[in-house]
Amino acid sequence: MSVKxxxxxxxxxxxxxxxxxxxxxxxxxxxxDTIRDLAAKGEKKILLNLGEVSYIxxxxxxxxxxxxxxxxxxxxxxxxxxxxxxxxxxxxxxxxSTVFEMHENEAEAVASY
Amino acid sequence: MAELEQKSDVRDYxxxxxxxxxxxxxxxxxxxxxxxxxxxxxxxxxxIRESMVNAVVHGNRYSSHKKVRVEWHLTPGRLEVTIGDEGxxxxxxxxxxxxxxENLLRQSGRGILLIRSFMDEFEVRRRQPQGTExxxxxxxxx
Numbered sequence: 001m002s003v004k005x006x007x008x009x010x011x012x013x014x015x016x017x018x019x020x021x022x023x024x025x026x027x028x029x030x031x032x033d034t035i036r037d038l039a040a041k042g043e044k045k046i047l048l049n050l051g052e053v054s055y056i057x058x059x060x061x062x063x064x065x066x067x068x069x070x071x072x073x074x075x076x077x078x079x080x081x082x083x084x085x086x087x088x089x090x091x092x093x094x095x096x097s098t099v100f101e102m103h104e105n106e107a108e109a110v111a112s113y
Numbered sequence: 114m115a116e117l118e119q120k121s122d123v124r125d126y127x128x129x130x131x132x133x134x135x136x137x138x139x140x141x142x143x144x145x146x147x148x149x150x151x152x153x154x155x156x157x158x159x160x161i162r163e164s165m166v167n168a169v170v171h172g173n174r175y176s177s178h179k180k181v182r183v184e185w186h187l188t189p190g191r192l193e194v195t196i197g198d199e200g201x202x203x204x205x206x207x208x209x210x211x212x213x214x215e216n217l218l219r220q221s222g223r224g225i226l227l228i229r230s231f232m233d234e235f236e237v238r239r240r241q242p243q244g245t246e247x248x249x250x251x252x253x254x255x
Contacts, residue, residue, distance in 0.1 A: 024166055025130050055155075057162055058227055062220040069218055086155065093230050094223050095212050 003053070005034050013045040013110045014038055015081075019052035022060030031060075035067040035078075044076035045113045049106070051082030061094060068099065077101075081109050120147075120187040125180040128173035128198075133165040136183050140194060148190040148253035156231040157192065157251050163224040164196045164247045172198025172245055182246075190253040197246035205237050 003020040016038075022031055038046060048067070050056075056064070064080075071078040079101045083091070091097045103109035120143050126132035141158050149157065165181065173179035179199040186193045209216050211223045229235050234250035 023162075024133075024170070057159060057166070058221070058223040059166070061223055065218055066220050090227075094226065095217060099217055 003031055005030060007034070007038070010047075010106070010110050013047050013113055014043045015047045015049055015106070015110075017049045017052065021055040022053060022063055023055065023057045024059035031063045032066060035070050039070050039074045039076065042074075044071075044074065046071055046076060046078045047081050047103075047106070047109050048078060049081040050084070050087055053084065053087060056087055056090060061090060061096065064100070065096065077113060079103060079109055079112070081106060118189070121185060123182070123184040125182050128169045128175050128177070128179050128181060130166075130169065132181060133162055133169060136165050136181075136196075137162045140185050140192070143185070143187055144192055147187050147192065149192070149251070150254060153251070153253065160228045160231040160249060160251075161194060161196075163228050164194070164249065167224055167247070168196050168198035168200075168245075171203070172200030174200065190255070192251045193248070194250075195246055195248045197240050197244055199240075199244040202239055202243070202245045203237075 002025070003018055003022045006017045008015050008017070016034065018031070068078050081103050083102055088097070088102070091100060101112070103112065122143070126136060137158050140161055141154055144154065144157065168181045169175060173181060182197040184195045205225070208225055209219070209222055211217070211219065211226050216222065228247070228249060232249040232251050234248070236248050238246045238248065240246045
């Protein structure tokens with residue numbers, strides 16, 4: 001299964017609930033298009049919920065980075081929510097844990113913007 | 114279930130993303146019962162996947178005329194996988210360090226870092242007459 005993305009507003013934050021796999025191919029492009037659309041619409045506070053993401057490969061990690069730079073370049077802030085241990089380990093191995101702000105509680109994450 | 118003594122396979126695959134999925138699943142299925150933990154197997158799968166993606170995308174560039182040779186050998190507590198492409202080849206020293214501050218926000222270039230992180234042995238060799246071969250080994254915890 002490739003990634004399925006659902007967006008919902010929580011206050012002035014757009015939460016993206018992601019589920020499935022973010023890997024090379026379809027999963028990555030769906031992800032990229034969604035982030036670009038939100039950035040183009042002027043959404044500046046984006047919280048990416050990865051709690052239901054079962055698998056991310058290096059291409060998927062690249063998409064997370066691309067999302068981060070896309071949102072940052074329009075003056076927005078992208079934060080991550082509910083990372084599984086495996087995804088958290090991946091971000092640590094790749095040192096991206098120093099780049100992304102990560103949260104485990106949605107209300108606290110929304111309040112942090 | 115008693116542990117199996119050994120299992121191995123050598124096969125050529127098309128240069129496609131479907132082959133990436135097929136090879137990852139086939140080796141993981143074969144590795145069950147050889148002493149690897151539930152925690153280890155997904156990381157082993159990711160190392161295989163990253164090597165296959167490198168071979169299909171960067172090596173063979175999805176060419177229908179080029180194959181990816183996958184060879185694996187399982188003995189209790191040990192998995193050795195060799196994945197070879199028919200591409201132009203690359204030098205490990207030319208791959209930018211993805212952990213360097215200036216490279217952290219690059220979109221690609223983390224595959225080899227991940228393979229090295231998850232496998233116990235990793236080497237890149239040139240194939241004759243053309244291509245690159247990645248050999249990696251994982252030992253199960255004793």
